[in-house]
Amino acid sequence: MFADLHIHTTSSDGASSPNEVVRMAVQANLRAVSITDHDTMEGICQAKLEAALYGIDVLDGVELSTEHDGMEIHILAYCVEPENSVLQKHLNLFRAARLSRARKIVAKLQHMGINIGYDQVLRYAGSGSVGRPHIAQALQAIGKVSSVTEAFEQYIGVGKPAYEPRLKYHPVEMVKLIRRLGGVPVLAHPGISCGEDFIRTLIDAGLQGLEVYHPKQTSEMEAYYLGLCRQHNLLGTGGSDFHGVGATGHGRLGEAKVPYTVVIQLRALAAENVK
Template identity: 75%
Template sequence: MFADLHIHTTFSDGASTPEEVVRMAAQAKLRAVAITDHDTMDGFWPARREAELLGVDILEGVELSTEHDGMEVHILAYCIGPENTRFQEHMDVFRNARLSRAQKIVTKLQHLGIDISFDEVLKTAGHGSVGRPHIAQVLLATGKISSIAEAFEYYIGVGKPAYEPRLKYHPAEMVMLVRKLGGVPVLAHPGISCADDLIVSLIEAGLQGLEVYHPKHPREMENYYLGLCRTYGLVATGGSDFHGTGMAGHGRLGEGKAPYTTVLQLRALAAANGR
């Protein structure tokens, strides 16, 4: 039995609804999934309702964006319930910062003579957490660019004319926050986001897991991070980083997965953290 513990839905920058994700997971014979949208847990409830009908286990999750030395570092927070009001207060701060950032990017695009509106971006995002991919989708839909990649390359990528920095948190801050609230912090796809010296410092801050199994981690890298997990007593998690069928740059549902026992390990850690 396996679990895919890194999945995005229409509640952030994914193309599939939480219900669709659960149905696909059941078809793929996955025992468990975690919906890990960016800065929101609103997709958990519809996913859980569908999961109860189909016999799929759902683990609470969210992906939090941080920055270290100019590089994005993502922390996966597991086992903090969406009913946790203290955590939701922090989510509100993150989401409001995303809205403000998106507004500033749209204003910069308008100053460049690119006529799109913030309302179009909000409509594209739907009930999801707004991000640069939604702006890129509007640019593509209105014919301003010929591909999503072009939006980042010429306009909204780091250092480009319409780029706007995000609200900056250091990954250690986020790790400590997740632990304080009783959750389990895991470093997402370490092979593509950070150096080993940061991993060691995050472990000292309270990091409890590494996302070992990921579509962009070759076998040699998986073995390396498994070794780190054994050395430091971390949980080895895994996920596809699924954003929807056919979404370029991301894995297929279940392509990155961990044994179902990982779900039990994460829940046991959360129970210990909450004592």
């Protein structure tokens, strides 16, 4: 029995609804999934309702964006109650910041003579958390770029003319917040985010896991991070970072997975954190 513990849906920047993700998980013979949308937990309830029809386990999760030395670092928070008022206060702040950032990016694009409207961007975001991928989709729709990747490379990526910095939250602060909320903080795809020295800093702050298995991490990276987990008594997790069928730069559902026992271990850690 296996679990994919890093999945995005239409509640943030994914292309598949929570219901669709659950049905695909059934087809992939997964025992459990974790919906880890960016800065929102709105898709989890819908996923759980669908999962109850198929006997799939859904682990509460969310992927939270932080920044250190100009590098974006994502922290996965597992087993935090979606209704937690303190968590919701922070998520509301993140969502408001995302909306404000999107407006500023659109304004910069308009100033460059690009005929794109904020309402167009919101249509791609739907009811989910708006982000740069939705702006990229809007740029592609009006024929300004040929792909989402090109939109980032030409206009909205770091250092590009329409780039707008995001709300900065330090990863150490985020790890401590997740622990205070009774959740389990796990560093997402460490192979593409930060080095060992800073991982040690996060461990000192209370980090409890590393995402060992990820489509962008090689077998050598997996071995390295497994070694760090053993050395520092961390839990090794994994997931596909699924964003929808055919989404470029991300894995297929179930492409990276871990034994279902990892789900049990995450819940056990969370129970200890609450004490």
